[in-house]
Amino acid sequence: MKDRISINMLDGGIADVRMIRADKMNALDPAMWEALAEAVDALKAMAGLRVVVLSGEGRAFCAGLDLSSLSNDRDPGASSAGGGLADRTRGIANKAQYAAWGWRELPVPVIAAVHGVAFGAGSQIMAAADIRIVHPDTRIAIMEMRWGLVPDVAGMALWRTQVADDVLREMIYTNREFNGSEAKLLGFATHVSDDPLARAMELARVIADKNPHAIRGAKRLCNMLADASDADILQAESDEQIKVIRTPNQMEAVMAGMQKRRPNFVD
Numbered sequence: 001m002k003d004r005i006s007i008n009m010l011d012g013g014i015a016d017v018r019m020i021r022a023d024k025m026n027a028l029d030p031a032m033w034e035a036l037a038e039a040v041d042a043l044k045a046m047a048g049l050r051v052v053v054l055s056g057e058g059r060a061f062c063a064g065l066d067l068s069s070l071s072n073d074r075d076p077g078a079s080s081a082g083g084g085l086a087d088r089t090r091g092i093a094n095k096a097q098y099a100a101w102g103w104r105e106l107p108v109p110v111i112a113a114v115h116g117v118a119f120g121a122g123s124q125i126m127a128a129a130d131i132r133i134v135h136p137d138t139r140i141a142i143m144e145m146r147w148g149l150v151p152d153v154a155g156m157a158l159w160r161t162q163v164a165d166d167v168l169r170e171m172i173y174t175n176r177e178f179n180g181s182e183a184k185l186l187g188f189a190t191h192v193s194d195d196p197l198a199r200a201m202e203l204a205r206v207i208a209d210k211n212p213h214a215i216r217g218a219k220r221l222c223n224m225l226a227d228a229s230d231a232d233i234l235q236a237e238s239d240e241q242i243k244v245i246r247t248p249n250q251m252e253a254v255m256a257g258m259q260k261r262r263p264n265f266v267d
Contacts, residue, residue: 004035007042012208013050013267014201015043022058027066028121033099036125037090040102048267050208050215052106053200054129055113064120064143085152093154096121101154103128104223107216109207113196114180114189119143124155127162127188130219131203133196134180134189145175161226163187211249212267217241 008016017039019026026032043049056062090098091105099121103110112129120143126132134140144151151172159168167186170176183189193199207215217240224233244250249265256263 001035001038001042004032005039007039009046012205013048013212014204014208015046015049015052016201017043017052017054019056019062022056024066025058025060025063025117026056026122027063028099029066029068032066033096036099037095037102040098040106043106049108050212050267051108051204052103052110053113053197053204054103054110054125055197055200056116058116060116060122061112061114061118061138062122062125063117064122097152097154099153100124100128100158104154104158107219108212109215109219111200111204111207113200114138114140115196120151121153123188124151124153124158127155127158130222131190131200132183132188133191133193133199133203134183135194135196136179136181136192138180138183139177140180140183140188141175141177142171143175145172157226159188209263211244211253211263212265213247213249214244214253217243 004019004021006016006018006020010016019032019036021027021029021032028036043052085094085096087094089095090102093101103125109130110128111131111133112126114126114132114134115138116135117139118126118134119139119141123140123142126134126140142151142155163171163186171178171186178186178188180189180192184192191199221233221236221240224236228236252263252265
């Protein structure tokens, strides 16, 4: 992982995670697919984690599939990500899908700071973040149709809660490129910023100062919204509240607010 992804822990339980294949605009070669999966697994096991900021070093967030992978005669899932496309090697996902879907499975919020380009699989990794902050000039495209392919890196499961159905269909069918400002208008992005990484870190610090158990419960609730029934969501709201109400961290949140000080939570 070390030559494709870096993870640096900052004060407050913030993980600064970066794709570092800068010379190739963080394009996804076999080692990058593997590194993304390893990074997710490492973060899942990390004690004291509060929030993740995901970005790319160099000129781009992620340029998508390294095109040399298309020349391989084997199943693309096997050649690029260590397992066939039909194989559910990572829970409900194959290994390529896990490069994006894994960020949604993390128990803490993920903020993507996106600049340069986010093409193809890069746009789907971006979609996996809870919050997506993009530079207005970022070039984005659901690129797969250009190569006669369909989006298959978990984007379909992620975009359905972010983008209107007809907009998504147009972008997939045409592989039209759009910029960060338009991405905000269409739902692909949460915020537009001239310095996405700085804005992401600012937001991460705000989230890191909230009750970590309530934040994790809130993410579990948010992850249910795409397909759970109303009854299941209402029950889950109650279940999550029972887990945190009147706990030391919840009381600390109240006291810190009343005393106008920074809270001191226990993970």
